[in-house]
Amino acid sequence: MLVVLAVFILPRLLPGDPLGIMLSSDYTQNLSESELAELGARMGIAGSGAEQFGAWLGDLLRGNLGYSATHARPVATLLAECLPWTLLLILGAMPVYLVLAALAGIGAGRAAGGRFDRGLTGFVTILASIPPFVTAVLLMLGLAILWPVFPASGALPMLPSDQLVIRTGQIALHAILPVTALALHEFARFYYLARGEAAVLTHRPFVLNAVARGLPPCRLLAEYYGRNILPTFVARLSDSVSGLVSAVVIIEIVFSYPGIGGLIYGAILDRDYTLLQGATIAVAAGLLALNWLIDAAGTALAGRG
Template identity: 25%
Template sequence: MSDAMPATEAVIIEEQGESRPRGVPALTYALTKIGGALISLAMVIILGFFAFKILPGDPAAAMARDRPMTPEQIQQLREQMGLDKPLWQQFGEYLVNVFTLNFGESYVYKESVASLIGQYFWNTILLTGTVAIIAIALGLWLGQKAGWMHGSLFDKVTTGTSLVLWSVPTFWLGLILLMVFGGTLRWFPTGGMVSPNPPDDLIGQILDVVSHMVLPVITMVAVVYAQYVMVMRASVMEEKSADYLVTARAKGLRDDLVRSRHAVPNALLPAVTLVFMHIGGLIAGAVTVETVFSWPGLGKLTFEAIQGPDLPLLQGTFVVFSAIIIVMNLAADFIYRWLDPRVRRA
C-alpha cells in the first residue's frame, strides 16, 4: 500500500505536468491577442478625439448657416456645445462619455449619438451581412474551381473579371448602376430603404426592402468577391502539388472528390482568416455605397456628420467602426489558431 500511493501520486503529477504546457501557451496567446486588441482600441479612442479636432470648420458657425445669427449668438452656441472649454477638459469629458457608452448629443440631429447609432446600425448589418454571404459563397466557389483548373479558359475569365472589378472604384460602379438600372431602365429604386408608400402586407414590405437592396448589394459584391477569388485560387494551386493529393488519386478517387474532400478543406484556412478580417472592413467601408444609394445606415450617417462637422456623431461612428474591425481581427486570430494545428503547436 505504501508503494502504491507514491506511484498514484506520481501519475497524477505527471498527467498534470503534461497538461500544463498545453494550457499555458493557449492562455498566453489569448491574453496577448486580447491585450493587443485593447491597446489598439485605446489608441483608436484617443485618435477619435484629436483627429476630428483638427478638421476645418466651426460646428457652431456651420449650424448658423441655416439661420441668421449674430456673433454673440454663435458664441453662446459654442458654449452650449462645450467648444469654449479647454482642450484637456473636453478630452476628459470625451473619455468619460466613451467608457460609459455615451457619446454625447448630435449637433445636427439633437439626439443621443448612442441612440442614433442604434437606429442605423442594423440597417448597415442587413446590407453588409447580405453582401458578405453572397461575396464569400461566390468568391470561394469560383476561386477553388479556378485554382483547380489553373490555366484553363474558366480560370482566365474568372481571374481577369475579378481583377478588373477589384480595381473599380466602388462609388463609380454604384453611380453607373444607379444611372442605368435605376434612372434609365427604372428596374430598381434609386435610393433609400423603403418606398414612400410601402405595401401594407408583410410580404410586400419585405419585397420592397429587397428591391431597394439589389443595386447596393450588387455594387459591393462586385468589388468584394474578387478578394476571396484570388486568395482561394492561390491556396488551391498551392495544395495541388501536395503529396497527400497524389496519394488520394492513387487510391482511385475521382478528381472532383480529391478536390472537394482533400484540397479545398486545407485551402480554406487562409480564406477563413480573410473572411473575418474583411467583415469588419466591409461594415466600415459601407460609407461610400450607403451615401450613393441613400441607404439609411451608419455609412450615410457618417457622411452627413462630416458635412457638419458633427463632432460627437463623427467620434461615435469612428469608435464603433474601429471597434468592429478590431473585434473581427481578434476573432480571425482565434479561429485560425483553432483551425490550424500548426499554429497551436508553435
C-alpha cells in the same frame, strides 16, 4: 488612448465649426447668448480644447456617446438605428462573395494556365482595379436609372408596407444593389486566394487519388477543396475587415442608404463633432469585435484540423 485622441482631434481639423454652420441657418439666427452657450455645450465645443476633451472622455468612459445637436437626439440612439442597416449589407454581401470567390477560384485553379483561368483571372484583375464608389455608381446607372429594375437609393420606399412579408421584400429589393457593389469589391481578393490554393491542391496526391477513384465532383469540391481552403479564407477575413467597412461606408453614401456611412457623411458636412466622434468610436469597436470573432473562428477551425 491614441485612437481616442485621434478621434477627438481629426474632426476639429476640418474647416468651420458646428455652431458656425448652425448659425448660418434662419432657425439659429435669433438665439440669445445663453441659448448659444447651451447649444455649444451640447455640441461639445464649450471651453478650451483640453476641457472639451476631458468632458468628452469622461462621458465616453461612462458609456455616454453624447448628444447630436444637428439631429436633436442622443448619438447612441442614432447609431442603434443605423447599425442594423450596415450589418444587413455586410452580412448579406459576405456569403455571396465568399461562396462565389471559392467556386470561381477553385474552377480556375483546377485549370490553371488554361483558357478559362486566363479569361476569368483577367476579368477579376480589371474588377479589382475599380474603386467601390465607381462600382456603385455604375450599378446605379445601369440597373436603377437606364434600366430601372432596382431602387436607386434608400432602404425602403417612401410609403413602406405595414405587412411584414411585403416590407421584408421591399428591404431586400433596396439592398440588392448595395450588396452587389460590396460583394464585387471584395470578390477579387478571395478569388485570388481560392485560385492559388486550388492550383496547389490539384496536384496533391490525396486529390489526384480521389479524382482517380471517380469521386463525385460535389464531394470533391466540398471535402477536398472547400475544407482545405476554408481556414485560409477565415484568416484572410481578419485582414480584410477594415477594407470591408471602408467600402460599405462609401457604398452607403452613394446609395443614400441609412447606415453608419450616411450618418458619418452627414456628420462631416454638418461638422457635428459629437456624432462624428461617437460614430468613429462605434466603428472602431465594431472592427475590434469582428476581428476577435474571426480570430476565434480561425482558432476553432485550426483546433478541428
